[in-house]
Amino acid sequence: MGKVIIELQDIVKKFDGQVIVDHLNLTIYENEFLTLLGPSGCGKTTTLRMIAGFEKPDEGNVIINGKIFNNLPAYARPINTVFQKYALFPHLNVLDNVAFGLRNRSFKFLLSFFNEEELKKEIIQEKEQKGQNNKKITKLDLHKKINEKIIEEAKKSIELVKLSGFENRKIDQMSGGQQQRIALARAIVNRPQILLLDEPLSALDLKLRENMQYELKEIQRKLGITFIFVTHDQQEAMTMSDRIVVMKDGTIQQLGTPKNIYNEPQNRFVATFIGESNIIRGTYLEKNKISFMDAIFDCMGYTFNDNEPVDVVIRPEDFDIIPKENAKLTGTVTSCIFRGVFYEICADVHEMEFVIHAYEEIEVGKVIGLNVDPYEISLMKVNENE
Amino acid sequence: MNDSYKKLAKPYEIWLYIFALFPALVMFALIFLDTEGINLSEASLTFGNFSQLTESSTIIAFVNSLKFAFLSTLICAILGYFVAYRLFRSKFKNKFLILTILILPMWSNILLRIEALGNVMQPNNIITDILSKIGIHIGIDIKGTSVAVLIGLVFTYLPFMILPIYTALEKIDPSLEEASLDLGVTHLKTFWKVIFPLSIKGIVTGSIMVFLPCLSGFAIPEILGSGNIVLIGNVIDQFFRNMNYNIGALLALLILILILGAIFLVQKVDKEGETLL
Numbered sequence: 001m002g003k004v005i006i007e008l009q010d011i012v013k014k015f016d017g018q019v020i021v022d023h024l025n026l027t028i029y030e031n032e033f034l035t036l037l038g039p040s041g042c043g044k045t046t047t048l049r050m051i052a053g054f055e056k057p058d059e060g061n062v063i064i065n066g067k068i069f070n071n072l073p074a075y076a077r078p079i080n081t082v083f084q085k086y087a088l089f090p091h092l093n094v095l096d097n098v099a100f101g102l103r104n105r106s107f108k109f110l111l112s113f114f115n116e117e118e119l120k121k122e123i124i125q126e127k128e129q130k131g132q133n134n135k136k137i138t139k140l141d142l143h144k145k146i147n148e149k150i151i152e153e154a155k156k157s158i159e160l161v162k163l164s165g166f167e168n169r170k171i172d173q174m175s176g177g178q179q180q181r182i183a184l185a186r187a188i189v190n191r192p193q194i195l196l197l198d199e200p201l202s203a204l205d206l207k208l209r210e211n212m213q214y215e216l217k218e219i220q221r222k223l224g225i226t227f228i229f230v231t232h233d234q235q236e237a238m239t240m241s242d243r244i245v246v247m248k249d250g251t252i253q254q255l256g257t258p259k260n261i262y263n264e265p266q267n268r269f270v271a272t273f274i275g276e277s278n279i280i281r282g283t284y285l286e287k288n289k290i291s292f293m294d295a296i297f298d299c300m301g302y303t304f305n306d307n308e309p310v311d312v313v314i315r316p317e318d319f320d321i322i323p324k325e326n327a328k329l330t331g332t333v334t335s336c337i338f339r340g341v342f343y344e345i346c347a348d349v350h351e352m353e354f355v356i357h358a359y360e361e362i363e364v365g366k367v368i369g370l371n372v373d374p375y376e377i378s379l380m381k382v383n384e385n386e
Numbered sequence: 387m388n389d390s391y392k393k394l395a396k397p398y399e400i401w402l403y404i405f406a407l408f409p410a411l412v413m414f415a416l417i418f419l420d421t422e423g424i425n426l427s428e429a430s431l432t433f434g435n436f437s438q439l440t441e442s443s444t445i446i447a448f449v450n451s452l453k454f455a456f457l458s459t460l461i462c463a464i465l466g467y468f469v470a471y472r473l474f475r476s477k478f479k480n481k482f483l484i485l486t487i488l489i490l491p492m493w494s495n496i497l498l499r500i501e502a503l504g505n506v507m508q509p510n511n512i513i514t515d516i517l518s519k520i521g522i523h524i525g526i527d528i529k530g531t532s533v534a535v536l537i538g539l540v541f542t543y544l545p546f547m548i549l550p551i552y553t554a555l556e557k558i559d560p561s562l563e564e565a566s567l568d569l570g571v572t573h574l575k576t577f578w579k580v581i582f583p584l585s586i587k588g589i590v591t592g593s594i595m596v597f598l599p600c601l602s603g604f605a606i607p608e609i610l611g612s613g614n615i616v617l618i619g620n621v622i623d624q625f626f627r628n629m630n631y632n633i634g635a636l637l638a639l640l641i642l643i644l645i646l647g648a649i650f651l652v653q654k655v656d657k658e659g660e661t662l663l
């Protein structure tokens with residue numbers, strides 16, 4: 001992992017006495033694509049707003065680039081946001097919206113943003129082309145050049161989100177999905193160190209959304225920006241993130257790579273929120289031996305106390321359907337639904353409903369045998385509160 | 387359903403026909419007539435009334451009106467914006483109460499208010515009396531000056547400016563301001579680039595609501611100007627008092643056309659009538 005860029009230290013945020021974010025600790029690295037994933041109202045937006053500087057944490061510290069940022073106003077942070085509700089300026093057209101961030105910055109900032117030396121080189125080149133002998137660069141020359149550059153950058157950014165040709169449209173003449181992409185362009189154009197994205201793809205149709213997911217990932221890689229991405233959509237989180245933070249009620253349930261979170265959920269909430277799961281109560285007999293549903297299975301990679309009760313998680317696609325004669329588990333099929341690539345089968349196994357994904361249709365009422373490979377079995381500590 | 391609601395508007399429609407449209411038509415007819423008072427029996431057709439438009443007294447009064455209306459609108463716009471903005475920014479829970487307090491004077495009779503204001507503008511009024519009892523001897527004597535008229539106009543019409551500006555400000559999505567700050571733009575610049583442009587609607591609506599009564603009113607200049615300041619409203623008033631309804635109607639219609647033009651302008655700027663509450 002690279003350098004630490006953001007550190008959230010023991011953050012607590014309350015609204016009207018109600019705890020919304022509860023002792024949150026999180027370290028985010030440079031160049032990382034981190035996703036906050038969780039059900040509605042779990043505090044994702046609130047967490048982003050504290051990083052952006054729109055809310056102050058009641059306790060704890062927001063540390064960015066090693067400095068405590070708690071009291072730094074939003075405009076002074078090297079962060080841009082794509083807002084959940086777009087927040088585009090209705091009195092400006094598309095181009096002016098995208099250029100807004102650069103246009104209203106100080107001259108000094110813009111000089112370093114566009115690299116003063118390069119600007120001067122370009123100005124001199126242009127003067128030579130025009131055959132002007134006067135090589136002196138005035139402030140006016142620089143201002144003009146910067147304005148040109150801003151428009152150029154804004155247009156590039158608009159192209160990036162595939163909205164070229166819409167530069168002069170008014171905001172209210174754009175569709176929801178287009179507005180969302182403008183919001184994206186408006187943030188990216190500033191080349192922030194950190195980009196916060198609050199469900200930036202929620203208004204797009206599937207095709208465009210998949211395209212944009214790919215584009216976003218590309219942008220992130222190309223520009224080297226740290227992305228903090230919020231979504232409800234676990235599929236989206238899985239495909240895009242380097243790491244995922246699963247949140248619930250303002251606390252982190254699990255933090256890890258998409259694979260890690262999918263294959264080794266740490267509790268029932270994560271197991272059911274990310275993908276579908278069959279969760280069965282079992283007993284950890286000894287190393288690599290687990291018993292559930294009156295049978296003993298091999299497992300790997302987990303350590304608990306001998307004879308400790310555990311929760312066993314098996315994903316629907318991890319079951320193999322085998323003849324019932326040589327199976328440790330058998331069940332009666334209660335339904336079989338075609339889902340496109342696979343069939344979703346519900347089976348009654350030991351009076352528990354299992355969900356199984358299979359590639360062949362199986363008729364309802366048939367008794368099937370189930371097998372599961374040792375590495376497909378994940379175990380979680382039992383938490384009585386859930 | 388819709389139809390029965392339309393029927394509810396009927397009485398008002400009839401009211402408008404009788405008391406607004408019909409008199410307006412009569413006024414229009416009067417322009418081209420020479421009548422003795424409102425007695426139509428000895429009326430004769432004439433275009434002579436129009437010569438009044440080029441009389442210097444009319445022009446001076448008209449220019450005066452424009453001047454006063456323009457100045458008071460400007461002052462109201464600046465003061466009104468400050469008040470509306472302050473209220474908009476305040477963390478006060480019950481902003482509606484504050485607004486009501488601001489509007490409250492509008493519910494008392496305008497003549498009473500103006501007379502009272504005129505009284506304070508003269509020496510030896512109730513306030514100087516009270517102040518002198520505790521040893522402070524100040525007093526102003528500005529009644530009859532343009533300043534007095536201007537103060538009266540601003541004092542009377544300021545609420546009409548505050549309300550639409552405040553409404554326009556309240557309608558600005560707070561996330562726009564956050565977006566601007568997020569893009570690295572400071573608070574002051576955010577005001578000029580986001581808040582102010584989005585509240586211009588309110589200023590335009592408010593300006594017209596102040597400008598028009600200032601332009602056509604006659605009570606305030608008459609009372610506070612002590613007759614020294616003659617606006618077009620006073621001229622019209624004079625003609626009607628002298629039973630010269632023809633010229634009175636002509637000048638009044640001129641003002642009416644200005645008002646219609648202004649309403650048209652408001653509709654252009656504020657299509658949905660958002661700022662009109």
Ligand SMILES: Nc1ncnc2c1ncn2[C@@H]1O[C@H](COP(=O)(O)OP(=O)(O)OP(=O)(O)O)[C@@H](O)[C@H]1O
Nearest residue numbers: 015016020039040041042043044045046047084232
């Ligand atoms: N300004 C506020 N005042 C009071 N309560 C708030 C405020 N902002 C958020 N909340 C509450 O905090 C909780 C978390 O809100 P937040 O917006 O962070 O959720 P979220 O995870 O982003 O949800 P969603 O996925 O629906 O956007 C909610 O219960 C919400 O009602």
Ligand SMILES: [Mg+2]
Nearest residue numbers: 044045084198
């Ligand atoms: Mg949210």
